[in-house]
Amino acid sequence: MSDSHRIVEFIPRLRRYARALVGDRARADDLVQDTLERAWNKFHLWRPGSDLRAWLFTVMHNVHVNQVRASRDHAMLDDDGAEMAVAAVQGAGLELRDLERALALIPAEQREVLLLVALEDLSYAEVAHALGIPIGTVMSRLSRAREKLRILMHGVVANPKLQVVK
Amino acid sequence: MTGAAIAPVTEAELLAYVDGQLPQVRHADVEAWLAARPEEAERIAAYHRQDDALRALFDPVLDEAVPGRLRRVVKRRAKWRTFAMAAGFVGLGLAVGMVVGWQLHAQRVPMAGTGPAIARNAAVAHATYSPEVRHPVEVGADQEAHLTAWLSKRLGTTLRAPKLEANGFSLVGGRLLPGEAKPAGGPSPVAQFMYQTKGGRRLTLYIRTEATNTQTAFRYATEGSVGVFYWIDRNVGYALSSADLNREELLAVANSVYKQLNP
Numbered sequence: 001m002s003d004s005h006r007i008v009e010f011i012p013r014l015r016r017y018a019r020a021l022v023g024d025r026a027r028a029d030d031l032v033q034d035t036l037e038r039a040w041n042k043f044h045l046w047r048p049g050s051d052l053r054a055w056l057f058t059v060m061h062n063v064h065v066n067q068v069r070a071s072r073d074h075a076m077l078d079d080d081g082a083e084m085a086v087a088a089v090q091g092a093g094l095e096l097r098d099l100e101r102a103l104a105l106i107p108a109e110q111r112e113v114l115l116l117v118a119l120e121d122l123s124y125a126e127v128a129h130a131l132g133i134p135i136g137t138v139m140s141r142l143s144r145a146r147e148k149l150r151i152l153m154h155g156v157v158a159n160p161k162l163q164v165v166k
Numbered sequence: 167m168t169g170a171a172i173a174p175v176t177e178a179e180l181l182a183y184v185d186g187q188l189p190q191v192r193h194a195d196v197e198a199w200l201a202a203r204p205e206e207a208e209r210i211a212a213y214h215r216q217d218d219a220l221r222a223l224f225d226p227v228l229d230e231a232v233p234g235r236l237r238r239v240v241k242r243r244a245k246w247r248t249f250a251m252a253a254g255f256v257g258l259g260l261a262v263g264m265v266v267g268w269q270l271h272a273q274r275v276p277m278a279g280t281g282p283a284i285a286r287n288a289a290v291a292h293a294t295y296s297p298e299v300r301h302p303v304e305v306g307a308d309q310e311a312h313l314t315a316w317l318s319k320r321l322g323t324t325l326r327a328p329k330l331e332a333n334g335f336s337l338v339g340g341r342l343l344p345g346e347a348k349p350a351g352g353p354s355p356v357a358q359f360m361y362q363t364k365g366g367r368r369l370t371l372y373i374r375t376e377a378t379n380t381q382t383a384f385r386y387a388t389e390g391s392v393g394v395f396y397w398i399d400r401n402v403g404y405a406l407s408s409a410d411l412n413r414e415e416l417l418a419v420a421n422s423v424y425k426q427l428n429p
Binding site: 124154 | 177184213219223232237366390
């Protein structure tokens with residue numbers, strides 16, 4: 001069977017991940033479409049026998065990073081920016097219980113790791129491979145993502161390191 | 167932090183515990199460590215709830231119809247056009263084309279697989295229909311009695327759709343497929359039942375009648391990315407295919423199918 005044909009099988013999962021990653025439905029499907037285009041173009045780079053799903057997440061990661069860079073939306077990839085956003089939300093006395101909004105406030109690089117682990121059930125090693133980062137970085141991003149999401153969902157600052165008072 | 171635990175537990179281990187990636191030997195240590203620290207236990211419980219909430223929020227995307235523009239990306243580029251997309255269209259002309267295409271494919275396209283015809287054809291049928299979001303089956307599980315009666319009649323043998331809930335799979339439905347040409351007489355049709363998990367992992371059970379009354383052991387073959395367990399029992403051949411399960415998982419389901427069909 002054609003391996004490239006298998007990409008079709010993963011479209012629903014790519015869409016789920018993209019939706020969680022970028023939030024908006026139309027933008028998520030744009031990301032999936034760009035990912036599929038790139039995957040077909042770059043299919044010769046995929047090593048037969050390796051995990052096609054993980055490779056597709058790598059492709060989507062690269063496409064996404066390029067798009068975020070192109071839009072100069074550095075705040076979304078910038079850790080400090082998001083922590084300030086957390087502080088600002090808390091400072092405004094808002095209760096943030098909406099998971100989608102909370103997710104959007106987590107830096108994209110941390111959100112990616114959380115979603116690949118929590119939604120896609122990738123192992124830490126698979127995430128490290130898919131994103132091209134050391135496993136220690138996977139762990140630190142995951143740890144920060146989980147803690148930020150917890151704080152955002154409950155409005156409780158348990159870890160003083162995350163408190164930004166300026 | 168207060169500390170009565172003997173073995174220190176790291177943050178990485180706590181995360182691995184949440185994500186089901188902690189080696190079994192450390193479970194007891196982590197649980198004891200958490201039991202002594204209610205605040206940390208609550209934090210870890212909150213992380214578990216995050217996973218449930220994320221799945222509840224985003225899993226429904228798996229069941230949405232894939233937008234046409236995404237299908238078209240693949241369609242435009244698929245080398246294996248005949249089949250891949252045929253199932254996406256409904257219409258007699260296309261259905262006929264698909265039947266022809268399916269047989270041509272089975273005969274002409276070399277596959278780098280390991281199995282005999284039943285495994286190969288089951289894998290092709292699996293790869294064709296399991297990606298379908300809107301039309302994975304002809305008759306849905308809501309009409310199971312009709313489905314099994316219809317397929318039984320067409321195959322000329324009494325069929326049942328095994329219950330695979332214990333394995334985490336529920337019946338999606340089934341369809342009739344063109345059969346393989348046999349030395350004597352024309353091809354007899356084949357039945358395909360499709361199952362899926364809540365998370366969208368799918369498997370298909372391919373059932374055909376056999377010319378001879380034999381019995382074989384389970385055999386395993388891979389056809390591309392699709393793993394297939396197949397066996398013959400009396401006059402019926404079975405092939406269980408999935409690209410989403412590893413060999414052990416698929417074997418567990420195959421055992422379950424076999425037991426139910428041979429009570």
